[in-house]
Amino acid sequence: MEVEAQNGLLRTIGHAVDSVVKVELLLFFAAHPTAMDSAKGLSMWLGRDEKSVEKAANELVEAAILVRYGEGEEAIYMLSQDPQVKDAVCHFVSAELSCRERRESFIKQLIHKEARK
Amino acid sequence: MMVGNNEFVRLGIPGVDDVLMGGILRGDTILVQGAPGTGKTTFGLQVIYAGALYYNEPGLIVTFEQFPKQMFRDAKHFGWDFESLIEQRKIYVIATSPHVFQKQLQSPDGIIHKTLAEMDIRRVLIDSITHFQRITTDEIQLREMISGLLNMFRQREITTVLTQEVHQSEHSFTFEEYTVDAVIRLSLEPVDKVQRRRFLEVLKARGQAFLPGKHSMAIESDGIHVYPAPYLAFTNRTVGEVTLKRVPSGVPGLDRMLGGGLYEGFCVLLAGDVGAGKSMLVRQFIAYGAQRGEPGLYVVIRETPEQILRVSQTVGLNLNPFIEAGMITILHYNMGDLDPYKLFWDIHNLVMRKNFKRAAIDSLSDIQPNLMEQAVFRDYVAALRQMFLSRNITSILTFDLRPTTVEQELIESEIALLFDAILALRLRNIHDHMRKTITVLKMRGSEHDAGIRYVRIEPGEGMIVETGFEGMPSFLRRLQQLSMEAAKEKRGLETEPS
Numbered sequence: 173m174e175v176e177a178q179n180g181l182l183r184t185i186g187h188a189v190d191s192v193v194k195v196e197l198l199l200f201f202a203a204h205p206t207a208m209d210s211a212k213g214l215s216m217w218l219g220r221d222e223k224s225v226e227k228a229a230n231e232l233v234e235a236a237i238l239v240r241y242g243e244g245e246e247a248i249y250m251l252s253q254d255p256q257v258k259d260a261v262c263h264f265v266s267a268e269l270s271c272r273e274r275r276e277s278f279i280k281q282l283i284h285k286e287a288r289k
Numbered sequence: 290m291m292v293g294n295n296e297f298v299r300l301g302i303p304g305v306d307d308v309l310m311g312g313i314l315r316g317d318t319i320l321v322q323g324a325p326g327t328g329k330t331t332f333g334l335q336v337i338y339a340g341a342l343y344y345n346e347p348g349l350i351v352t353f354e355q356f357p358k359q360m361f362r363d364a365k366h367f368g369w370d371f372e373s374l375i376e377q378r379k380i381y382v383i384a385t386s387p388h389v390f391q392k393q394l395q396s397p398d399g400i401i402h403k404t405l406a407e408m409d410i411r412r413v414l415i416d417s418i419t420h421f422q423r424i425t426t427d428e429i430q431l432r433e434m435i436s437g438l439l440n441m442f443r444q445r446e447i448t449t450v451l452t453q454e455v456h457q458s459e460h461s462f463t464f465e466e467y468t469v470d471a472v473i474r475l476s477l478e479p480v481d482k483v484q485r486r487r488f489l490e491v492l493k494a495r496g497q498a499f500l501p502g503k504h505s506m507a508i509e510s511d512g513i514h515v516y517p518a519p520y521l522a523f524t525n526r527t528v529g530e531v532t533l534k535r536v537p538s539g540v541p542g543l544d545r546m547l548g549g550g551l552y553e554g555f556c557v558l559l560a561g562d563v564g565a566g567k568s569m570l571v572r573q574f575i576a577y578g579a580q581r582g583e584p585g586l587y588v589v590i591r592e593t594p595e596q597i598l599r600v601s602q603t604v605g606l607n608l609n610p611f612i613e614a615g616m617i618t619i620l621h622y623n624m625g626d627l628d629p630y631k632l633f634w635d636i637h638n639l640v641m642r643k644n645f646k647r648a649a650i651d652s653l654s655d656i657q658p659n660l661m662e663q664a665v666f667r668d669y670v671a672a673l674r675q676m677f678l679s680r681n682i683t684s685i686l687t688f689d690l691r692p693t694t695v696e697q698e699l700i701e702s703e704i705a706l707l708f709d710a711i712l713a714l715r716l717r718n719i720h721d722h723m724r725k726t727i728t729v730l731k732m733r734g735s736e737h738d739a740g741i742r743y744v745r746i747e748p749g750e751g752m753i754v755e756t757g758f759e760g761m762p763s764f765l766r767r768l769q770q771l772s773m774e775a776a777k778e779k780r781g782l783e784t785e786p787s
Contacts, residue, residue, distance in 0.1 A: 206381060208383060213389055250400070
């Protein structure tokens with residue numbers, strides 16, 4: 173049952189992470205699971221523009237990977253505190269993104285998808 | 290540790306708690322300032338790590354710029370396993386922005402307050418406070434913001450370390466310095482044209498005493514070590530048991546000149562020209578002690594231990610068996626990166642641990658240029674002497690003299706007063722031959738031979754002190770005349786017409 177649940181979460185994460193900024197957010201929060209920041213702050217950690225970070229973070233909130241406290245400019249994002257989600261994120265990152273070659277290939281696929289859109 | 294009603298928190302960085310005379314008052318805020326690369330973050334991390342590991346004080350790290358992962362990777366070089374302490378919930382780390390941190394602190398049910406309470410956080414590192422300028426550059430607003438933040442930690446008796454970037458050339462005070470309880474400045478300063486050395490200075494520590502001035506700091510394989518200025522930190526004024534026991538130097542002719550040898554616990558200045566045999570005498574002193582069952586410490590800077598062993602063997606001194614038996618301990622330093630304060634505390638740690646009867650430092654002349662302030666040289670030597678005196682160790686400290694320096698100048702010098710005995714080993718031009726000579730210029734509490742004696746260094750025999758310059762009155766008269774002329778010239782007096 174637990175394996176099924178985790179597989180379900182892994183599929184959710186796989187579907188939700190559909191952009192390079194989301195990959196970067198996922199990597200950031202997986203490496204620093206107690207980090208918390210605003211879209212502006214996250215944009216500085218990632219070196220990305222604030223709007224695209226905000227959009228990606230909100231979509232990850234909808235996918236229950238991140239949690240959001242507050243709204244608008246005051247909104248703060250964190251990794252979900254649900255242990256199962258945290259485990260699944262770590263599992264996903266270690267399986268798909270921790271190896272440099274796999275990560276590059278994953279990102280290339282996303283860029284390809286984004287270009288087709 | 291409690292002092293009065295105040296509890297001192299040991300920061301856990303070797304030497305820093307000595308500079309702070311026991312640590313910092315619980316709940317105080319410490320501002321650690323410095324230019325890039327001076328070790329501010331390492332300092333803060335070490336305080337948090339030591340707190341969690343040794344003092345059962347959970348810590349919170351707040352970082353506004355450096356990725357925690359990168360911080361912990363760097364910390365691994367010092368053997369600090371932050372990840373393990375995070376897993377054990379002894380350390381919590383937040384990567385965030387100053388404005389989010391501030392908002393969270395203002396919210397009583399925010400994550401930071403929850404963490405502080407749940408983990409019973411006792412230490413906090415904020416790296417760095419300079420980033421609050423991202424919220425506002427208005428100094429009044431910044432001051433209010435930082436004061437509020439610090440008061441929140443003070444009320445909870447949480448010891449807080451804030452790092453702040455300041456440039457080496459800045460001498461003006463920052464408002465943060467007024468707001469915090471203690472200010473520690475780290476610097477990387479040139480000691481000569483090619484080298485820089487690290488220093489730590491406490492500029493302020495409210496409600497407690499501390500050792501003022503700059504102290505040496507080193508980033509070593511296990512983190513930061515601070516070596517307090519010896520003349521301030523070494524306060525042991527005890528004197529070993531005073532005896533009238535004579536200590537043979539290992540050179541029989543010299544012992545005759547000294548009236549039977551040195552006295553136990555004496556600190557001897559062995560000054561002389563380069564190449565006159567100072568190191569040889571020192572080696573014989575240490576080796577002879579070892580033969581008599583008196584453990585010796587030999588601090589050497591110019592020569593490597595291998596060179597010492599080789600040169601000693603040429604005169605029939607085999608130091609190896611004594612080193613292997615632990616009767617002789619050689620402490621070697623490179624001249625290039627010599628830190629005099631570290632050297633002092635290394636000697637101190639050995640002297641306190643081992644039962645040395647004899648010690649030698651070869652040479653003070655290699656230490657002197659590495660002191661940032663030449664004015665403290667006398668106090669530095671005094672601290673060395675006091676350390677040996679407190680353990681009743683008979684010691685010889687060598688010092689190079691310029692060929693033009695006359696004995697009278699040496700006797701009248703500031704450091705001469707510190708020594709119980711002064712020996713001068715000189716190279717003299719006698720009948721077109723450079724000859725080694727020895728003179729006892731001072732010997733407290735004993736009659737001694739005040740003559741100038743020949744010295745020979747013979748293969749298989751070492752240093753031999755011979756008879757005086759009998760039959761050479763003209764040379765001695767000329768020598769005396771030269772000495773007087775040089776002394777007068779030094780004082781700016783006109784030389785009397787001959």
